[in-house]
Amino acid sequence: MMKLVKGGEVYAPHYMGKMDLLLVADKIGDLKEEINIPDAMLDIEVIDASGKYVIPGLIDSHVHITGGGGEGGFKTRTPEIMLSAITKAGVTTVVGCLGTDGTTRCMKGLLAKARGLEEEGITAYIYTGSYQVPVRTITGSAMDDIILIDKVIGIGEIAISDHRSSQPTVEDLAKLAAEARVGGILSGKAGIVNIHLGDGARHLEALIHIIEHTEIPAAQFVPTHMNRSMKVMQKGIEYGKKGGIIDLTTSSDPEFLEEDEVKASTGLKIAMDAGVAVENITFSSDGQGSMPTFNKKKECIGLGVGKVDSIFREFRDAVQVDGVPMADALKVVTENPARILKLKNKGTIEIGKDADIVLVDQETFTVDTVIAKGKVMVKQGAAVVKGTFE
Ligand SMILES: CC(C)C[C@H](NC(=O)C[C@H](N)C(=O)O)C(=O)O
């Protein structure tokens, strides 16, 4: 089945102007100013994209797809994600992870959920591990997980500078990054270590030590939650200006920000203005992850749940509120994560890439249509393909 997406304004992320897209099966088959189909070709679906921005499907590189949480006891374990919570946000690729709780959440369940999401129509990968070191794995070795299990693209989210971490030494982290790096090299994957940065005073010191004293490059690490406070944001900007990658968490709800949490869209603007290359910045939602609040005695006094739709909201706000150019804000949720995570067929609108396409209504700047691997999942903002039990 072919689809012709006609008359939209294409941001690939770079602006391409009005273009027609021909989708052939699950790939972008052609991309031209004007594509006309001979009448004889009746079995082609024409999608009218006039008045719409046409952008690549968003990539959310940090989602607790089997749920997370638990910091307030068993009743605070968060629910697993359902398909439409992902697709309605314009997200067509997710990377799943475990968090604080690496006991009642397990790697085999994470892999099964990623496979389930793939069967339901989107693209899903996972990190092996959880907060803790030694790392929870499927095969018993993080390197072997990366090499042998197609969906495993790296290790994460490994917690540092956090009272909930396993207090890994710099040595522990260096060895972990070495496993991820060699596992990635041997399997053609990124072998990224997704690092959960907490509020602790040591901030990014361990990563900086490894980058400065071993052969492991900064590109091996993606520290996330870099907007969790202005102090951490500033540390992230210093790190980013030296070439490190920083990931900002979009679920920190603007209304309920911790005393000095930085809204992701604002963090993007601040970092870019401070001289961090936009190519080194990504957003991720921390969807279904818990958003716990701890008091001075580090007791959990409240808990929210991250939402995948925040990644689209923060992309929109970056453009409409913080004045970030559209193509730059779009890179942060498409091309950058695709490049950093080596998701070869993802992240841009180019012939031969996966047909992951989102139509955004130019009037309301809302998600109108979502196409994942050539299949329409969302139409006029409503999920036309739902998860098995939705
Ligand atoms: C960035 C802040 C606001 C949220 C962040 N969430 C997680 O790391 C995920 C959570 N622990 C889970 O396991 O579900 C945090 O707790 O620090």
Ligand SMILES: [Zn+2]
């Ligand atoms: Zn985290």
Ligand SMILES: [Zn+2]
């Ligand atoms: Zn998380």
